[in-house]
Amino acid sequence: MEPYADWRIAYAKQAKVDLQTRDELLQHSPGIPDCQQLHFLQMACEKICKAYLCGQGTDPNTLQSSHAYIAGPLPIIARQQFALQSGHSQKDRTWMIGAIRKLSRKIELLAPAVKAGGAVPANCEYPWIGPDGSVKVPAEFNFQFDLLHEEAGRHLLKVLYTAADDLMQPDSPITR
Amino acid sequence: MDSSKDAVVLRLAQAHFSVEPGITQIVQLLADAERESDPKEPVKLLEVNENTTADGIRPVFFGPHSASGIYYPSVIVEVTAEEFEAIRHGSLKLPNNWSLGQELPRPEMAAAGGK
Numbered sequence: 001m002e003p004y005a006d007w008r009i010a011y012a013k014q015a016k017v018d019l020q021t022r023d024e025l026l027q028h029s030p031g032i033p034d035c036q037q038l039h040f041l042q043m044a045c046e047k048i049c050k051a052y053l054c055g056q057g058t059d060p061n062t063l064q065s066s067h068a069y070i071a072g073p074l075p076i077i078a079r080q081q082f083a084l085q086s087g088h089s090q091k092d093r094t095w096m097i098g099a100i101r102k103l104s105r106k107i108e109l110l111a112p113a114v115k116a117g118g119a120v121p122a123n124c125e126y127p128w129i130g131p132d133g134s135v136k137v138p139a140e141f142n143f144q145f146d147l148l149h150e151e152a153g154r155h156l157l158k159v160l161y162t163a164a165d166d167l168m169q170p171d172s173p174i175t176r
Numbered sequence: 177m178d179s180s181k182d183a184v185v186l187r188l189a190q191a192h193f194s195v196e197p198g199i200t201q202i203v204q205l206l207a208d209a210e211r212e213s214d215p216k217e218p219v220k221l222l223e224v225n226e227n228t229t230a231d232g233i234r235p236v237f238f239g240p241h242s243a244s245g246i247y248y249p250s251v252i253v254e255v256t257a258e259e260f261e262a263i264r265h266g267s268l269k270l271p272n273n274w275s276l277g278q279e280l281p282r283p284e285m286a287a288a289g290g291k
Contacts, residue, residue: 055237
């Protein structure tokens with residue numbers, strides 16, 4: 001097995017648990033602040049993207065150290081899935097790629113280390129200083145971000161689950 | 177279905193052109209000849225996309241998908257037009273000693289016989 005194959009599978013396994021935990025929170029803990037389920041969404045996206053970035057010439061340790069790995073790879077992962085699916089007109093999918101690109105950037109910005117040059121300090125984990133100078137708490141903040149109602153939000157969830165499952169296939173030739 | 181690497185790389189490029197209008201150019205990336213002759217060596221596409229951001233070279237690795245005629249692993253690198261120019265001029269380096277290969281046509285151009 002190639003050295004990076006174990007990393008791909010490991011990232012995928014953990015990403016799937018993150019997704020399942022998000023689902024559990026939404027289904028069984030309706031009063032929990034949005035930042036919690038968004039945190040699991042951000043972590044799942046980051047791990048799935050990192051799994052697909054593991055390959056020839058990639059240093060897994062380098063991947064470990066950054067959170068800014070969602071906005072670029074995630075639309076590519078979605079596009080590859082759509083491009084290889086049969087039974088749909090590809091033109092029906094073109095709007096989804098654009099919508100998923102926007103969502104991917106929005107999700108990437110949920111990580112505290114990704115601030116868009118200071119323009120977007122809001123994040124799911126740590127307090128920050130708001131524009132009015134007051135300290136903001138993620139648990140009390142309205143992120144105005146509900147995947148269920150975002151354009152292509154449900155498509156993105158399907159992409160994430162499919163990606164995690166594909167990566168974990170024991171006979172997947174990319175993980176040999 | 178033609179299972180040669182040339183056929184697969186064209187099939188994958190055209191599938192990507194069909195699903196994302198923001199792609200302006202797709203160029204095949206090549207490893208050295210010995211590696212390219214290995215069926216485990218991925219087909220590699222460099223995609224110039226007007227909707228992407230300049231994040232540098234980040235190859236994304238995929239497995240084969242025989243049901244769709246993609247019989248080899250694949251690698252996608254997405255760049256801006258400016259990054260593509262930098263690659264062409266050598267100021268932005270491709271990893272793994274990859275080099276630029278042929279430009280791949282859009283589906284309508286391929287149907288008309290163009291490359």
